[in-house]
Amino acid sequence: MPYSEAGKTKFQIDLRRHLRNQNIEDNLVHLICEIAEASKYVINAVRTGDLGVAGTSNLYGEEQLALDVLSDRIIRKRLIHSGVVCNIASEEMDEIFQAQANAAGLYSVAYDPLDGSSLVDVNLAVGTIVSIYVGCDLLQEGRNQVAAMYILYGPRVSLVYSVGNGVHEFTMNHLMEFTLTRENVQMKPAGDIYSPGGLRNKYSEGVEKYVRYLEAKGSKLRYSGGFVPDINQVLMKGKGLFMYPALNGSPNGKLRLLFELNPMAYLVENAGGSATNGKQRILDLKPESLDQRAPIFIGCAEDVAKAMEYVNGG
Ligand code: AHG
Ligand code: MN
Ligand code: MN
Numbered sequence: 001m002p003y004s005e006a007g008k009t010k011f012q013i014d015l016r017r018h019l020r021n022q023n024i025e026d027n028l029v030h031l032i033c034e035i036a037e038a039s040k041y042v043i044n045a046v047r048t049g050d051l052g053v054a055g056t057s058n059l060y061g062e063e064q065l066a067l068d069v070l071s072d073r074i075i076r077k078r079l080i081h082s083g084v085v086c087n088i089a090s091e092e093m094d095e096i097f098q099a100q101a102n103a104a105g106l107y108s109v110a111y112d113p114l115d116g117s118s119l120v121d122v123n124l125a126v127g128t129i130v131s132i133y134v135g136c137d138l139l140q141e142g143r144n145q146v147a148a149m150y151i152l153y154g155p156r157v158s159l160v161y162s163v164g165n166g167v168h169e170f171t172m173n174h175l176m177e178f179t180l181t182r183e184n185v186q187m188k189p190a191g192d193i194y195s196p197g198g199l200r201n202k203y204s205e206g207v208e209k210y211v212r213y214l215e216a217k218g219s220k221l222r223y224s225g226g227f228v229p230d231i232n233q234v235l236m237k238g239k240g241l242f243m244y245p246a247l248n249g250s251p252n253g254k255l256r257l258l259f260e261l262n263p264m265a266y267l268v269e270n271a272g273g274s275a276t277n278g279k280q281r282i283l284d285l286k287p288e289s290l291d292q293r294a295p296i297f298i299g300c301a302e303d304v305a306k307a308m309e310y311v312n313g314g
Helices: 015-020 026-048 066-082 117-122 205-216 227-237 257-270 301-311
Strands: 053-057 063-065 085-090 107-115 126-134 147-153 157-162 168-172 178-182 193-196 241-244 274-276 296-299
Touching: 015 026, 015 157, 015 168, 015 178, 026 066, 026 107, 026 126, 026 147, 026 157, 053 066, 063 066, 063 117, 066 085, 066 107, 066 117, 085 257, 107 117, 107 257, 117 126, 126 227, 126 257, 147 227, 147 257, 157 227, 157 257, 193 205, 193 227, 205 301, 227 241, 227 257, 227 296, 241 301, 257 274, 257 296, 274 301, 296 301
Parallel strands: 085 107, 193 241
Antiparallel strands: 053 063, 107 126, 126 147, 147 157, 157 168, 168 178, 241 296, 274 296
C-alpha cells in the first residue's frame, strides 16, 4: 500500500507537508523548502544556460564554468534571503560568507551548487548537494549535521533529503512541485554494483585487489562520473558501493569533505549504509579547512566493510 497520510497517497504529499511531519524547527522546514525552490532556477540554467567557462577558478584552483558561478549565485541569494542562515560555504566560493551574525535559531549551510557541471555539455546527469548545521560553525564533524539533501537533474528531477528520521525521495511533477515518491529508503546489507572513481592505474594494491574481488563475484560496474547520480543509483537501488579512493599521488582522493562527502555520508547512513575514508567513518572526520578532501568508500555496510579489509591489507 503506498504511503498515505489521512487517506492521501504518497504521490500527493508535497515536500513542505512531509517536512512538517518530521518534528523539526519551522526555520529548518523553511530553509529546505527555499533550497528546493532555488533548484528550479538551477534547472533552468542547466537546461538553457551558457556552457562556457567563467574565466575564474574556485578554491581548488579549478576553472569554473559559467554554470558553476550562476548556480552558486542562485543558491547563495536564496539562502541569504531565507532569513534563517548564519554562515554559507560553497565549493565555488573561496571563503565563508556571513549572511547574519546573530546565530540564535539559525543554520549554516555548505553546498556544492552544481556537482558534475563538466558533464552538462555531454548531457549527463548533474546535481546540487547541501549540508546543514545548527548555528555558525561549518568546520564541525559531519555527524553534527541536522539535515542533508541533494537535487538530481536527470531524466527526472528528484530531491532526496534526511533530517535524521529516514531518507525520502521527491520527484518534480509537471507543475514543478516536489511530491513524495519513496519514503524511508533502506539499503541492503550488500549489493552487486560498484562505482569506481579515479584512475585504476593509480589505485593502491589493496584497492586493486578489492576491485578484482568485486569483479570475481560478478558485481557490475556503474560509473557516470557524476557523484550525485552515481550515489543516487546505489542509494535508491539499495545495493552496492561508490568509491573514490586515495590515488598514488593524491592521498586524499578528489572529493570534498564539506560539500560532497559529509552530506552524502549522512544520507547513506540514515538509509542503513555506511561511509568511510578507508580508515575512519566520514562523519567523524574533523574538517581542518574548507577545501579538505578525503578518500571515500560509501554504500552498503558489508560492501564498505569488505573494502576496508582490502584497503588495510586484510
Ligand atoms: P565537481 O563537478 O563539483 O567538481 O565534482 C566532480 C566530481 C564528482 O562529481 C565525481 O564523482 C568526480 O568528480 C569524478 O571524478 P573523475 O572524473 O576523476 O572520475
Ligand atoms: Mn562536486
Ligand atoms: Mn561543483
